[in-house]
Amino acid sequence: MKKYIGLLFVMLGLLGFAQEPQKEGAVRDFEALVINAQSNLPMESVHVVNLNQVIGTITDKEGKFSIQAAVNDTLYFSYLGFKSQKIRITNDMFKFKDTKIALTELAYALEEVVIRPYQLTGYLEIDVKNLPINTAYQYSISGLSKSYEAGNKSPGAVTKVLGAILNPADLLRNLFGKKPRQMRKLRQMKEDDEIRNLLASKFDRETLTELLQIEKVDIDDILSNCNYSKSFISTANDLQILDAISSCYEEFKVLNRGK
Known part of the structure; x- marks a missing residue:
């Protein structure tokens, strides 16, 4: 009888363990x-x-x-x-x-789009002057692997680039300095293939804002202060935006190493 009572307690213990909720x-x-x-x-x-x-x-x-x-x-x-x-x-x-x-499926309402074609005259010299030109010049800096967009070409453009690399420090510190986990997340996002595939197909910044816990306006501010052009900020996919933010932060650390 004692043997069966002992077995009963063991079974009750196992049952209680099996029903124990998953620990946080x-x-x-x-x-x-x-x-x-x-x-x-x-x-x-x-x-x-x-x-x-x-x-x-x-x-x-x-x-x-x-x-x-x-x-x-x-x-x-x-x-x-x-x-x-x-x-x-x-x-x-x-x-x-x-x-x-x-x-839930989204219902899209397409707005009317007015297409304004270029007024071509047939004369190459005149038509070439009427076409829009991308004036987002890029400048490279010795010691850094990537170039920077600096807007219109001007004598102070290079100074603007250097300033733009240093100025994001405060912004990035405010966004990530108090949340070191966010920068770790940034690196983890770059290493996960499924997340990269997802970001490569998106242009709405929603996944980025959810993962990094920042607002869309913060993303625009970071890239703007890192001297990325408005055209890049508005047309790049989320993966390109992720790489741009990461590159900006990593290169800032290179310039400030040893300070």
Whole structure:
């Protein structure tokens, strides 16, 4: 009889251990399904980014995905033509493993676009003068691997470039200095292939702002102070923007090394 009572206590202990909630901070595989909110059909190739662990993945043909995560981590879902969504992982999601995330399709309203063709005369010398010219000159600095855009060519352009490299220091310190994790995230984002693939296909800065926890205006300010042209800031994809921010910060550190 004592033998059976002892066995009963052991089984109850194991059952209690199995039902113990996932401890916060413990990272493990998280699995779920992404569906279309309107049709309830699974969605393939949805980008899923863990904003805390800074890793990404995509859903398979059945809309399923698996990603490393911990309780209270935030997942960011992105798919072209659908509203991006964030969810926070709970203990129940790990326990039941039947979580479904529904994405809502966006309704796009196309505005009227007026196309104004160039007034060509047929005379090459005249027409060439009427075409717009990109005046964003680039200057290279010895010791740095990349050149910098400096706007219109002028005698003070090089001085402007040097000043632009140093001036972002305060801005970058304000944005990242008090949040050293953000710069670590920047490096992690550059190393994760899935995140890079996602950023290469996006132009809305949404994923960048979510990952770095900064505003879109901050991104524009950083690049503007690093002397990137307005045309680059407005037309570059999110991956190019990420590389530009990272390059600006790394080169600032090179110039200020030893100070």
